Amino acid sequence: MSGNVFQKRWAIFAFGFLTGVLLLVACASGAQPQGVNLGNTAGEAAEEVGIQPEEPAVQEPAQEPSEAPADAPTDAPAEAPAQQPTSGTSLLQEVQQRGVLRCGVNAALPGFGSIDADGNNVGFDVDFCRAIAAAIFGDADAVEYTALNADQRFPALQGGEVDVLIRNTTWSLTRDADLGVDFTVTTFYDGQGYIVRAGEFSSVEELDGGVVCVTSGTTTELNLADDFARRGLTYTANVFSETADAFGTFVEGACDAYTSDKSQLASLRSAEPNPDDYVILPDTISKEPLGPVVRANDSDWRDVVMWTVFAMIEAERLGVNQANVDEMLDSDNIDVQRLLGTGEDDLGALLGLPKDFGYQIISQVGNYADVYDRHLTPIGIEREGTLNAHWTEGGLMYAPAFR
Amino acid sequence: MGESKTARVPTPDQHAAVPFWRDVRVLRWLFQLAILVVVGALLYFLINNLVTNLARLGLNLSFTFLNRPAGFNISEGYQVLQYDHRTSRMWHAFAVGVLNTLRAAGVGIILATILGTIVGVARLSRNWLVSRVSLAYIEIMQNTPLLVQLFFWFTLVKALPRQRPGEILVLGDVTLGPLTIPPLAYFSQRAVALPGIEIHPSFRLWWPFLVVGLVVAAGLWLARVRMKERRGEPPTGQFWWAAGGFAAVLAVGWVLVPGAPVSLVLPGLEGETIAQYTGGWILSNTFQALLLGLVLYTAAFIAEVVRSGIQSVPYGQIEAATSLGLSRQQQLRLIVLPQAMRVIIPPLINQYLNLIKNSSLAIAVGYPDLFNISQTIGNQTGQNIQVIALVMATYLVISLIVSAIMNVANQRMQIVER
Numbered sequence: 001m002s003g004n005v006f007q008k009r010w011a012i013f014a015f016g017f018l019t020g021v022l023l024l025v026a027c028a029s030g031a032q033p034q035g036v037n038l039g040n041t042a043g044e045a046a047e048e049v050g051i052q053p054e055e056p057a058v059q060e061p062a063q064e065p066s067e068a069p070a071d072a073p074t075d076a077p078a079e080a081p082a083q084q085p086t087s088g089t090s091l092l093q094e095v096q097q098r099g100v101l102r103c104g105v106n107a108a109l110p111g112f113g114s115i116d117a118d119g120n121n122v123g124f125d126v127d128f129c130r131a132i133a134a135a136i137f138g139d140a141d142a143v144e145y146t147a148l149n150a151d152q153r154f155p156a157l158q159g160g161e162v163d164v165l166i167r168n169t170t171w172s173l174t175r176d177a178d179l180g181v182d183f184t185v186t187t188f189y190d191g192q193g194y195i196v197r198a199g200e201f202s203s204v205e206e207l208d209g210g211v212v213c214v215t216s217g218t219t220t221e222l223n224l225a226d227d228f229a230r231r232g233l234t235y236t237a238n239v240f241s242e243t244a245d246a247f248g249t250f251v252e253g254a255c256d257a258y259t260s261d262k263s264q265l266a267s268l269r270s271a272e273p274n275p276d277d278y279v280i281l282p283d284t285i286s287k288e289p290l291g292p293v294v295r296a297n298d299s300d301w302r303d304v305v306m307w308t309v310f311a312m313i314e315a316e317r318l319g320v321n322q323a324n325v326d327e328m329l330d331s332d333n334i335d336v337q338r339l340l341g342t343g344e345d346d347l348g349a350l351l352g353l354p355k356d357f358g359y360q361i362i363s364q365v366g367n368y369a370d371v372y373d374r375h376l377t378p379i380g381i382e383r384e385g386t387l388n389a390h391w392t393e394g395g396l397m398y399a400p401a402f403r
Numbered sequence: 404m405g406e407s408k409t410a411r412v413p414t415p416d417q418h419a420a421v422p423f424w425r426d427v428r429v430l431r432w433l434f435q436l437a438i439l440v441v442v443g444a445l446l447y448f449l450i451n452n453l454v455t456n457l458a459r460l461g462l463n464l465s466f467t468f469l470n471r472p473a474g475f476n477i478s479e480g481y482q483v484l485q486y487d488h489r490t491s492r493m494w495h496a497f498a499v500g501v502l503n504t505l506r507a508a509g510v511g512i513i514l515a516t517i518l519g520t521i522v523g524v525a526r527l528s529r530n531w532l533v534s535r536v537s538l539a540y541i542e543i544m545q546n547t548p549l550l551v552q553l554f555f556w557f558t559l560v561k562a563l564p565r566q567r568p569g570e571i572l573v574l575g576d577v578t579l580g581p582l583t584i585p586p587l588a589y590f591s592q593r594a595v596a597l598p599g600i601e602i603h604p605s606f607r608l609w610w611p612f613l614v615v616g617l618v619v620a621a622g623l624w625l626a627r628v629r630m631k632e633r634r635g636e637p638p639t640g641q642f643w644w645a646a647g648g649f650a651a652v653l654a655v656g657w658v659l660v661p662g663a664p665v666s667l668v669l670p671g672l673e674g675e676t677i678a679q680y681t682g683g684w685i686l687s688n689t690f691q692a693l694l695l696g697l698v699l700y701t702a703a704f705i706a707e708v709v710r711s712g713i714q715s716v717p718y719g720q721i722e723a724a725t726s727l728g729l730s731r732q733q734q735l736r737l738i739v740l741p742q743a744m745r746v747i748i749p750p751l752i753n754q755y756l757n758l759i760k761n762s763s764l765a766i767a768v769g770y771p772d773l774f775n776i777s778q779t780i781g782n783q784t785g786q787n788i789q790v791i792a793l794v795m796a797t798y799l800v801i802s803l804i805v806s807a808i809m810n811v812a813n814q815r816m817q818i819v820e821r
Contacts, residue, residue, distance in 0.1 A: 016432060016435070016436040016439065019436065019440070150782070151778050151781075151782055154782065154785060154787070155781075155787050158460065158462075158785075158787070174783075174784075174785075175785070178462075178784070178785050179462075179785035180457070180460030180461055180462045180785065181460075200676055201676070206676070206677075207677070208677070209674070209677050209679055210677040211593060216775070216778060216779045216782065218782075221475045221476075221779065221783075222474045222475055222783065224476070225474055225475055225476050225488050225489070226474070229489050235476070236476070236478050237475070237476035237477070237478055238478055238689070238769055239475075239476075239478065239769055239771065239775070239779065240769040241766055241767075241769075241775075241778065245767075245768075245769065246769075249561065249769070252561045252562075252592065253561075253565045253592055254561050254592045254593050254688055256676075256677055295460060296460045296461050297459060297460065297461065
């Protein structure tokens with residue numbers, strides 16, 4: 001009886017299961033090359049950008065299985081173009097198409113990244129976002145800011161929510177090698193320190209047995225543990241995911257000290273009603289080079305971010321700043337001409353940027369010194385004599401050859 | 404035998420006449436199959452996309468990161484599992500997080516149940532004031548977000564005096580004529596120290612006595628119940644017999660074993676600028692805030708569950724109990740609550756699970772629970788997908804276990820129908 005076969009549920013199930021498996025295998029060989037960029041949310045962007053010759057080849061195997069499900073299990077030909085499409089697309093093209101730069105910043109660190117009275121993102125880090133937008137679009141305001149806390153920043157970058165992360169992020173080997181991100185240039189050399197209430201403590205040793213407030217998801221947390229272990233001291237860490245909560249708890253007295261990068265300590269201290277009630281201890285316990293971060297393995301995009309910063313550092317050496325940049329357009333100094341794109345060399349084209357990208361950066365945002373003086377000098381972070389001084393003045397701010 | 408059946412089932416010829424695409428039984432299966440394939444394909448696409456893109460960024464989906472050194476300090480719960488940030492691994496830190504979650508959720512469930520029952524009964528009180536106060540409590544707690552409440556309690560807890568000799572709030576530490584009361588409890592913005600119980604090393608010598616005591620207690624309980632049953636009386640007093648037997652065994656142990664197994668420890672305070680508690684039961688400010696928030700919030704929901712459970716018992720039952728001459732206490736204990744429990748337990752399970760899941764809000768006040776520590780692990784290692792998967796699996800397992808336990812309790816409460 002042929003009808004009886006369908007009464008045997010296991011037979012139907014086995015048939016269905018096998019068909020399903022075969023279909024999946026068929027899809028598998030086709031779906032492989034489709035690996036959509038994490039960067040573009042649903043894959044549309046990848047197709048818009050789609051300029052690689054491999055694109056049509058990718059489509060074919062993907063459609064095949066729907067027509068011939070059972071017969072096309074593990075077909076080899078589909079494997080060949082598998083890795084190609086992802087490597088050819090740079091985020092730069094996607095950003096250019098979108099017309100706006102998505103930048104991950106801090107919104108709660110006056111001086112580096114905060115919201116002003118008019119609701120605008122302002123700060124040292126924010127200005128580098130603006131500089132990149134100026135370089136790409138010639139419009140420093142074409143930036144969409146995403147305020148991120150320390151816990152959110154790397155997932156946001158990895159997941160493609162932001163194109164570049166400029167949020168006082170420390171460059172460390174683990175992060176660079178293991179998080180799927182690439183660090184670019186150091187825009188600010190920082191070091192970790194402690195802030196305590198004035199008159200209570202004068203050295204780290206006196207904090208033995210105390211409670212230290214700290215923000216989670218930071219190198220700070222690990223440096224703190226290392227520093228106390230090195231000194232043979234014990235402590236209790238009170239860990240918060242928001243800087244405001246961690247520092248607030250310290251201010252309320254529930255912690256003996258708060259630890260973070262010294263620039264951040266200075267910024268938070270300056271925002272207190274009575275800054276003199278707090279003292280930053282002289283000890284610097286770590287290296288904290290801060291700078292923009294991009295997703296790993298996208299050289300073109302990384303170059304754009306790096307050379308935007310270099311342009312600002314180079315401009316300082318050449319004496320080109322926001323105030324005099326229009327006069328400098330007539331300069332016959334070949335270095336200035338290269339920087340501003342007024343000479344023969346079209347350095348911008350090599351990066352995939354307009355020829356005058358340097359001019360746009362300097363005129364709309366300023367050179368490194370302009371940005372530093374605008375945001376960090378007012379909150380009492382001195383530049384002279386520190387690592388952040390220009391290399392001609394003994395600091396580490398140095399741009400490679402701009403040619 | 405086949406006669407009557409073949410009369411209804413179509414003959415092979417008739418059956419063959421229906422093409423398979425119109426055969427309901429086949430279509431039913433094909434439809435299921437189609438859904439299976441779609442779901443499978445979707446899952447495959449998502450996972451494949453994830454793996455491909457992670458590979459592009461140089462990441463993978465392995466869990467080996469759990470074996471890396473942790474390196475970060477955890478403020479509480481580390482002593483129990485001997486976690487040391489200098490030597491311990493990530494999985495060890497994760498385990499401390501699980502323990503802290505269980506601690507908060509366990510204490511929270513017990514306290515929320517007690518408070519919720521009290522408020523629920525009070526809600527039905529004939530006393531106008533009592534009933535209105537509990538109504539106000541329920542409405543306020545149920546209708547404000549838990550996260551906001553947590554911040555409120557955290558701010559409140561931190562408003563206590565600083566942890567310094569002279570500034571700190573002390574309970575006790577006074578002299579009343581000849582009587583000197585030592586400090587019983589300390590309250591500071593950092594932590595509250597209460598009298599605690601210290602377990603001495605000699606505690607292990609007590610294990611045999613505890614076991615024997617429990618066996619004796621169980622035996623006495625059963626014997627008492629059986630005796631009452633033989634006499635045809637309702638079983639009463641078995642608890643006191645069991646407790647008495649247990650106490651008697653422990654008394655023998657007290658005589659035989661030198662040294663007390665446990666002792667009461669009063670908290671102390673040492674140090675000047677950095678004053679630390681010595682001994683006692685110490686509750687950190689983050690734990691207090693989390694516990695206050697979870698208990699007070701969940702208790703409001705449990706109160707409503709209890710109230711509706713009690714009200715579900717028909718009034719006739721109470722009238723019948725009254726006519727039997729039972730006091731109001733007895734009515735509640737013997738007639739109303741046993742029946743109300745059948746209605747109460749299923750939604751109560753829900754509230755317990757909610758409490759467990761809500762405990763992940765601990766991150767807002769900095770309590771090092773499972774989620775908080777996992778966030779740190781995720782950030783230090785960058786393996787966020789695995790960490791989140793692990794966190795979800797852990798919450799799932801905890802919830803399922805609680806659910807299973809409560810379902811057993813529920814089954815035992817249901818009316819056994821014969």
